[in-house]
Amino acid sequence: MEKITEKETSRFSEAEIDSLWQTNKKAAEDFFEKNLRPSIYKEENKEKCLKREEKFFKMVLAEIAKAAQENPDNKVKLLFDIDETIGRAQFSENGREVIGTLLRPSLLSLLEYIKSNLQNIEFGILSTRGVANLKQQLEDPKHLAPIKNFLTESAVYSTEEVSPSFELDDVSRDTKFLKNHPLIDLEKTATVDAKEINESTIYNLGLYSADFQKLAIIQKISQQEPKTAIIPVDDYIFPKYIKRGVYLKNADFRLN
16 A cells, blocks of 8 residues: 655645535526525525535535544545535435435535545545445446446445444443444544443433444444545544544535
8 A cells, every 4th residue: 555645645735625615506506406496595505505515515625634634644535425525315305205315516526635645545435324225326326336336345334234233322332342443533522411431421422223223333333444544524423532523513415
């Protein structure tokens, strides 16, 4: 594996990222103009959507730049959630059937730029969508086929694979799990009430069962690939508490 060079990381400078966003902004504007429902608030909603899109775009690139600089000899693995992160389920007119996945307007450009400018990068999926659905949708042009060629097949993960599942019914187990997780940053989990995770404060962190399931998958990956910099990108909160992650607060993918 080749070392990440200074030239590569310079392509992820703040100025370069801002310039890249400007080249993608018009396409994003056109996308939201087309996909937002007619409303007296449409222009206001379009501005909100654009701000979230810009934040998503810049947050991902900035986090990759940090990881590449900190780990120049090692691989960076970027794991995207799907729903409300890089895409949205599209439903039939009666709302009963999922007929497609609408992808973020800046996503393909983002992936292409990263792939073209960083050698040691691997893209993957970390989703609550089921294993069978993911396999089928990665072949379907109406769903995830547009991003399939960017992904490493072995880096597509579903929370369905986590056993046993976390039902948030065992505070002792969940506290121990977080304390022993190799990527949890205990300083980030410090609350106003306590400077460490304990059984009284753990659920103040806002974690749901899917957060724990995804953390369990990341823990397994970390054990298998201890030198890899793992970066989850998600609208769930768990990336906020790990050493390297993108929590999409106010940057999730919505059409309102």
